[in-house]
Amino acid sequence: MNLASALVSSARTHPDRAALRLEDAVVSYRTLDQGSAHMAGLLHHRGVKPGDRVAIMLPNVPEFAVAYFGVLRAGGIVVPMNPLLKSREVAYYLGDSGARLLFAWHAFADEARAGARQAEAEVVVVSPGTFDSLLTTAPSVEDLADRHEDDTAVILYTSGTTGQPKGAELTHANLTRNRDIVASELLQLTADDVIFGGLPLFHAFGQTCTLNAAVASGACLTLLPRFDAGKALGILGEHGVTVFAGVPTVFGRLVREPDQDASPVSRLRLSLTGGAVMPVQVLHDFQAAFDCVVLEGYGLSETSPVASFNTLQAGPKPGSVGTPIRGVEMRVVAGDREVPLGESGEVAIRGHNVMKRYWQRPEETAAAIRDGWLYTGDIGRVDQDGYFWIIGRTKDVIIRGGYNVYPREVEDVLYEHPEVADAAVIGLPSSDLGEEIGAAVVLKPGARTTAEELREYVKHQVAAYKYPRKVWITDTLPKGPTGKILKRQIVPPPELDRR
Template sequence: MNLASHVVNSARAHPDRAALRLGDDVVTYRMLDRRTARVAAMLRDRGVRPGDRVGLMLTDTPEFAFAYFGALRAGCVVVPLNFLLKSGEVAYHLGDSEARVLFAWHECAEEARTGAQQAGAEAIVVDAGGFGELPVPGRSADVVADRHEDDTAVVLYTSGTTGEPKGAELTHGNLTRNCDIVADDLLRLTPDDVVFGGLPLFHAFGQTCVLNAAVASGACVTLLPRFDAEKTLAMLAGHGVTVFAAVPTIFSRVLQQPDPGAYDVSRLRLSLTGGASMPVQVLRDFQETFRCVVLEGYGLSETSPVTSFNTLRAGPRPGSVGTPVRGVEMRVVDDGKEVPQGEVGEIVIRGHNVMKGYWRRPEETAVAIRDGWFHTGDLGRADQDGFFWIVGRSKDMIIRGGNNVYPREIESVLYGHPAVAEAAVVGLPDPDLGEEVGAAVVLRPGARATAEELRAYVKSRVAASMYPRRVWITDALPKGPTGKIVKREIVPPLGPGGR
């Protein structure tokens, strides 16, 4: 079993169909097959062997796919990196994974070369069309290295919010099954589909739900290297996108564009979101504007990533992350024991999607995976129909005077205000209560609202112990590479009330 076999199979079945598109440039499946074979041959010629780690520090261009599937084709383990990392971070990831080679996009060549040198790895700088200049390999390069389903395919590094980044080892079995479930059960992809490729491909969401799922189905991925809301709308219309995959922030930004409903997106049949909590109001606004169903799901890097999803068959429930996907189990526990239905506890997961472990960290693996169950650190609840609802990270939960406050619930209320574009609820130190509830808010373009008005709006809709006493309006919220709001970087302004 080798994840790269999807490339070969789709090339045989649909050689002249578009696999990747960047602007007006199109890569067919025949071309994708040949380029990945060239990359595999190049790695073998450099003495890189099956099981060796190969770093990727590339943007969302066809070159990412060439290097990703080429390394897998050679039997190597792919280590995808954020192309914005600095040299010290590059050195850490390459050194920790003991990567032998790093493919780096030309725009980040300096940081990549410096970091690779520090880690003792070879940096290969890539630009547009660079892999097309490789010599055509012999017939032996057409062979896809045989890998067992338990062999590691990808090492995905976590964000490191609670310490040094850890590499989640995802096997060929993890990724192939997760990819097939996304393509067949959730998206029902066919070769006629065009999938929006605006999610970072170095991230689990973009790899599994966009690149791998599309390639396995013979569909086309239309790539957008850097997110731009206006370009996104133009691509949805001009490229005939049928499946839109994005994090909630992107949905919100697209809706904030002038007259988004004026674009002809009649081919768009389905949207999916994950990676962060999707405000119910944003979901409903997107569905109404584009006449397209939005499915929200849940997963983590350690679970390949998809764990649960709303589905067309069961009917989506706005605000929930759906039911576990085929072959996966989810429970809500407290101190190891399953909690009664409807009560909040930690989400734990068991199934074919759970990682092999953290790269060379057996002790941390033993803490995360206990009796076969992966402990997520996320808090949620399950309803009577088996739908799961995420209320936040355990570390994000606010304890105000002994009362538990779940940020997602307050954020959902704020998103219901017509002036609010984005909102993030955080805990603030308080000498009397331990923590106080704070809310940072970004207003919609041209909208007006005061902090006092927003505070009163929430106060009238939630329990007295939950509404934010401190509300402040800001121009922007800090975000990570996928567009997810980074709460640890939110700092309230000085002054009474946070105004």
């Protein structure tokens, strides 16, 4: 079994059909398949063997798909990385995964090179044109590496509550089965569909529900490297998008876009969302504005990612995350005991979508997966019809615009500043992003740094979506009897709301 086999099949069935589109540039399935074959040849030439990890630090451009399927074709393990990562983060991902080779987009090459130097890895800088030239010099590997269904295909890093991201090992079977259910059952995709490709492809949601689902069905994925509501609306109309996928934040932005009628959206038949709870009013507003049903789902990187979904067949319930997909079980528990219907508890998941393990973290794997059940850390309930509702979380995590940000990781950077004595990172309400990141900081005696300087300090150490936009300096932080900072008692100063 090889996750890349769907590309070979679609290239044979629909060789001249558009696989990818970026603005006016179109990549056919034949071209994508040939590119991935040359990519596999390039990897063989550089000594990559089946099971070796290869990192990809690319935005939503056709080169991502070429590299992704090329690594899989060669039998390697893809390590997708956010292009916005800073050098310290790049070094960690490469060092932890053991990836010795990184393909990085030219616009982010400086951070990629600096991080790779620390991890003693090699960087291949990717840019339009030069990447094609590089691939044409490599032999073409037509055959797919023979991989067992339980072999790891992708390592997706998910930020850890202990401050260090951990890699979820997703197998060829995990991703293939999740992709097939999404494509054929949940979205009912055909080769005539055009899917909006604004979700980051380095993320599980974008990989499974847009890239892999599109390739499996012979559909076209139209790419947007950086989300902009005006550009997104133009793509929906001009490219004839039929399926829109996004996190709740982008739905709100599209509804509020003043040029909503500039490019009439006529072919849109279905939208799907996940990554955070969708406000019911935003859902209704989007459906009214675009005459298109919105279906909510739920999942994690550890579940490939889809675990539950609202379906057209069963009838969606706005505000819920639907029912478990085929072959997956979900329950709500207190400890190891299932709670009665309607009561809240931790959501646990079991099925073909649950990851193999956390990369090189046996203790954290054992804590997360018990008796085959993945304990998610999310708080939910299930109603009498079997629909699940996510109402909170046990994890210390901030969800900013659909991205998970773990406070510990940001706090560690703040504590590295020589003038910081104490720091606490918390989520602040945001009408646009759901949550914004705030940081309360206590300085050491005699320190002279300012909130603005601290914000800039962190900004240059972590990816752009992680740094605290709102920083304030305080004399003390509330603490419990053991000295633990009590984040729920932290109240930001009123003047922050006026910035």
